[in-house]
Amino acid sequence: MASITRRRPGPKQSGFMLALPAILWLTLFFLLPVVIVFVVSFLSRGRGGAGELPFTLANYERVWDVFRPIIIDSVWVAFVTTVICLLVGYPLAFFISTRKDPRMRSFALFMIILPFWTNFLVRTYALQTILGREGIVNTVLLNLQLLSEPAQLLNTPEAVILGLVYGYLPFMVLPIYASVERFDFRFVEAAHDLGANDIRAFLRVVLPLTLPGVIAGFILVFIPTIGAFVTPDLLGGTRGIMIGNLIQQQFRGSGNQPLGSALSVVLMAMVMIALLVYIRFGDKER
């Protein structure tokens, strides 16, 4: 006897339907542009800086030959920024998340997030003023007679690092805060009980168990800072130029879009490596 069964859409199918908008969105606005950038990076420079055939590797050669020092500088600046964020952010996050009073914790977190209420550009301009020749830092140091003439604070790599640390510290603090808050301090008691002093308890138990937060913070700071261009532009001048500024220059006016694309691909590759490190070492224990 023949029977007709009508098929309902199974869970797999309906799941696909639900994901469809996201898939379309990502394909259209993420995957496609990445492919375009990748393809353009192998084109030659044409009229008005746009790409045209034939395909070439010249852009990558130029990235390697000419811009290598800036790329290395960028990696270095991003790395130093991230390390400073970690050194400042870990104790800060630890302090906040170990406050007993939940209102105190909320308030401290609020203070960490508060700067976001002001536009990043405005805050960077403010730093420019503070660090300038007649800015408050120089004025104070001169008045205290610690300096005889204004110091060159602005337009240095250090100013860029300062600006980046200032801007991205919350991205380090928040994931570490979440990690430490989840951390069960009875493990510290257990370590003490077994003969570990504070330092060893921290290194052997607290740090390994909050490492996912540290790695997440590292990624969240490192990735945006390596591609930063506003901060180096405003605080770094010509001495603090980073890979983001190079890319921006290639796409502005009659730049060199294939070269800019090649630089972008290199940047993406570096970010990719950082993410692979995260996937390999982050969140392993949970």
Place this chain on the structure above:
Amino acid sequence: MAAIDVELRNVTKEFPARGKDGLVRAVDHVSLQIYEGEFFALLGPSGCGKTTTLRMIAGFEDTSSGEILIRGRAVQNVPPFHRPVNTVFQDYALFPHMTVQKNVMFGLEMEGVPRIEAERRAEEALHLVRLPDIGARKPRQLSGGQQQRVALARALVKQPAVLLLDEPLGALDLKLRQAMQYELKAMQKSLGITFIFVTHDQEEAMTMADRIAVMDQGKVLQVGTPEDIYESPTSKFVADFIGETNFMQAEVAEANGEYAAVKLNETTFIKAVTGGQALTSGQKVTVALRPEKINLFPVKGLVEYEEGSTETAEEYQQSLMRVPNMNLIRGRVRQAVYIGTDTRYVLHIPGDQEVVARVQNFGLRSDTYFEDGQEVNMYWNAENARVLLQ
């Protein structure tokens, strides 16, 4: 007399009260002496200060006043990592990022024991807790019972003078818990290490401990062997907390030395142990009596002895009344519940009060069974009833 391993002298611990000013006294002038090689229980309801007491011995909490001595040495300013004690934590607190072997070796590494020796000792410790082959696993891959054993191995591998156990079996299911009770006790005897453990489970304390300190509201109410605590409680709280107890309201008629005569009503007198307390006649007191100490026999008819001979109820009553310090009263059955090993009776007794009696079911149920509403004779030896004032 064995040497004292841990001594608490007038130890008090006060915490800031939550949400308001002032202090809360968690532990109130506690003095204890715990002997070498002893299995000692701190028993009490939650919030009685038993865990705080243990944590002060471990060094996780400071004392507000008083002194703690471990092997004769005052340890007020000694941090936990320098005290010769180790702890088995309630939820074990095994390091989740380390393998079982690394967990057990952790304490030895901190001592600077060379790696090879540490590995050997860790292996021995895991062998001791009967988990020889799980060194490479992570704690989360173990069952609760296995984690408990690893926690034990991790503490014992340090060969502490005193092992502290905070509700060590609390997270295990009933069967496993009962098995572990006997295992822990056997392990403690063979190792000879002093164990101090905290529990709210009176049966667990009775099963494992050589001596028990019963705590309530920060104070130690009574310290003694399980038998002392069960048979001779000195306060209502202890009598009530350990096992089931009847509290009968009575008035002192005459107090002379070891026993007091108290009356349940104008015509019913019973005797009870005074425990050396000063009593005056007319004083209202409570008499504590365990349900299993009460025996029942019928008012009329035959009483059957275990070996088979019989006697009339009247004859039996006469013979009982010739026994010194035998209490004999009438009661009426309010409720009879058969619960297998014994039958639990709720009885109405003089003074318009109720007591519970548990009668063991020796033979067939019908032999010793009394119906609801039936009048019965009740008797018990006066040494099992205690006059309690507090």
